[in-house]
Amino acid sequence: MTKLCRSRSGLLLCLSACVLIFVFYNFGDLDNKDFFAPEIKECGVYPDELCAALLESKPAALEIANICQAALPLSKDQGPQCLQEPTSCAKIIQELHFIMEPLSEEEANFPLAYILTIHQKLDMFVKLLSAIYYPQNIYCIHIDKKSPKPFSEAVKKLTGCFENILLASKVEAVVYAGFSRLQADINCMKDLNNSGTKWKYVINLCGQDFPMKTNREIIQYLRNKWKGRNLTPGIVQPLHIKYRTAVSYKEFVNLEKSYIYPTETLKSQPPHSLTLYFGTSYYALTRDFVHFVLSDYRAKDLLEWSRDTYSPDEHYWVTLNRIKDAPGSTPKAGWEGNIRVVKWKDQEGDTHPGCYGHYVRDICVYGLGDLHWLANTPHLFANKFDPEQYPLVTDCLERYHRLKVLNGSDVQSEPHWYFQGDYFRISKGSRDLRKVTS
Numbered sequence: 001m002t003k004l005c006r007s008r009s010g011l012l013l014c015l016s017a018c019v020l021i022f023v024f025y026n027f028g029d030l031d032n033k034d035f036f037a038p039e040i041k042e043c044g045v046y047p048d049e050l051c052a053a054l055l056e057s058k059p060a061a062l063e064i065a066n067i068c069q070a071a072l073p074l075s076k077d078q079g080p081q082c083l084q085e086p087t088s089c090a091k092i093i094q095e096l097h098f099i100m101e102p103l104s105e106e107e108a109n110f111p112l113a114y115i116l117t118i119h120q121k122l123d124m125f126v127k128l129l130s131a132i133y134y135p136q137n138i139y140c141i142h143i144d145k146k147s148p149k150p151f152s153e154a155v156k157k158l159t160g161c162f163e164n165i166l167l168a169s170k171v172e173a174v175v176y177a178g179f180s181r182l183q184a185d186i187n188c189m190k191d192l193n194n195s196g197t198k199w200k201y202v203i204n205l206c207g208q209d210f211p212m213k214t215n216r217e218i219i220q221y222l223r224n225k226w227k228g229r230n231l232t233p234g235i236v237q238p239l240h241i242k243y244r245t246a247v248s249y250k251e252f253v254n255l256e257k258s259y260i261y262p263t264e265t266l267k268s269q270p271p272h273s274l275t276l277y278f279g280t281s282y283y284a285l286t287r288d289f290v291h292f293v294l295s296d297y298r299a300k301d302l303l304e305w306s307r308d309t310y311s312p313d314e315h316y317w318v319t320l321n322r323i324k325d326a327p328g329s330t331p332k333a334g335w336e337g338n339i340r341v342v343k344w345k346d347q348e349g350d351t352h353p354g355c356y357g358h359y360v361r362d363i364c365v366y367g368l369g370d371l372h373w374l375a376n377t378p379h380l381f382a383n384k385f386d387p388e389q390y391p392l393v394t395d396c397l398e399r400y401h402r403l404k405v406l407n408g409s410d411v412q413s414e415p416h417w418y419f420q421g422d423y424f425r426i427s428k429g430s431r432d433l434r435k436v437t438s
Contacts, residue, residue, distance in 0.1 A: 051396035057372035079122035089161035103409040113199035118207035119144030140188035234279015234318035244310035279318035288327035341379035
């Protein structure tokens, strides 16, 4: 008997493997989804048993999981059924596992704001929103003006069930690496700044992100580590990045394909002799700093100067946060700050062991073999996920994350907060995470 089979969970997983091997060798064709559908239920008591084995990086788990995932029907990303048919908000909230009360006094007293810029992949957006939603927080959703109508309508139907979720009052046709991406965040910041919620920090995300930490862990990290300072990892603009601000760029917007392209017009120097920095476009910013961004003359002038630059969101936030008199600024900061983890292709073998999914624009779309690595990252969020191609990855992560959330809760859990079939459901008061983490 292998090591994998020396426990109850391992035994079930091995039994599942036997079923799969029997089906594979006796009936041969895994592409025959109609035949295979009944057997997919045996994938480690799908998905909980198999998820636990993957997160713990147990031997044979990855091979079995890949067979299970290959047998799943391809998703057309129409989103949850409850968003496609007439139904009540109460049913939507329950079916999508939204948590509708603060889980601790600590969280209730430290509300966060979120900006989510989205344009497609409804199923991933729903998973992300369900994972980060709490009634004490506030959310601004920016739907790309180019998004398909069914996607926009489904998002509006979902967000209409929550008083603390705003749709951006002004929307942009977002172009990759264009100014429109930065403007989308600014639009939401204005809406959040005018809201009545006294949020402490704002965090921006895209539709293919997912949290690696719980709401409570995020708060503790920001409050204890950053203590009222802004989190904008970055450095002085390197020489090989200067092309982004050396000439003017223009956006070409089309429903089929949009892009940004350089012109021959040289750019002037940044206003007010500001030193340009280069960093991540993702941040955690204090409310006072957001007010500074929206009102200070230097911030306004830099925003206007950045309109025709390449990927301005990768210099705008970090440059402003290096101004000494900006609220919560970090003039001497570098790349420190665990806001968001990405597996970059050129960092393979250095900062990460490789991508088990595939690369898009040199960013790893996580596969099943990345789960154990993700579960052990110190970062607050991770990118990039695609439940259409790797459905078990997001299924496993949302269950793993939810169980961490509820295990750290100070209130009694509601049944619908759990995902169906959580065999390793943790009883209230328990702190045993052995079946959730390695």
